Amino acid sequence: MLRAALFLPLLTLTVPASAQTAPTGDPLGPVRGVQLFLTSFQPPAAEGSLLALARREALDWAATQNLFAAQVTDAPNRFLDWRGSSAGAGGTVFTTLRAATYAQGSRALLVLNREWCRAGACQQRTVFGWLDARGLKPVPEADVIQVIRDADFLTGAAPTCLRGVTLGVQYVPARQGATLSILPVVPDAARRACEAAGVNLTSTLRALRMTWVAGAGKFRW
Secondary structure: OOOHHHOOOOOOOOEEHHHOOOOOOOOOOHHHHHHHHHOOOOOOOOOOOHHHHHHHOOOOHHHHHHOOOEEEEEOOOOEEEEEEEEEEOOEEEEEEEEEEEEEEOOEEEEEEEEEEEEOOEEEEEEEEEEEEOOEEEEOOHHHHEOOOOHHHHEOOOOOHHHOOOOOEEEEEEOOOOOEEEEEEEOOHHHHHHHHHOOOOHHHHEOOEEEEEEOOOOEEEO
């Protein structure tokens, strides 16, 4: 069963382009998509990503960008990978922001993945939205991702430590090619049980990949 409930909705409402402070560049590019996303992003209290920090501090777009010390923005391929860190009471938090847009005529689907890690423990969220000249509109994961089952990630029979466990998923957009990598996310309790049982999760689970089908407006196998 698709695990859409594990991910937060992209936005609570459609963000018109006029509501953002002068979005510039490619109107269907990921930079504009991230900029529009931030206008109504309400980070959970426990989120430690740089995007969450930017919203809590009410930073403008230029200051938000400056939080990321390493930035790869590939405009021709409509892809970005930005990385940065912040210090807090619980230690340094490292954030990776990956986003890409996938064209469908006069609009494009934004896939935005943010991952933040502290002391080797990482959390992540992926959000989706249709981007066009009017702004950014949220889209449910199930509308743009073909059904994924836990068994699809297994390379063989499920070990005891994973039986009955619902896996999470992390969506990572590709820099080149209209594809999306889909990584299994094992809940902490199950991960610890597997480690105690000597199960190698790297060889037990595999990453998946889907291809963007513009005519359908959906990623498929």
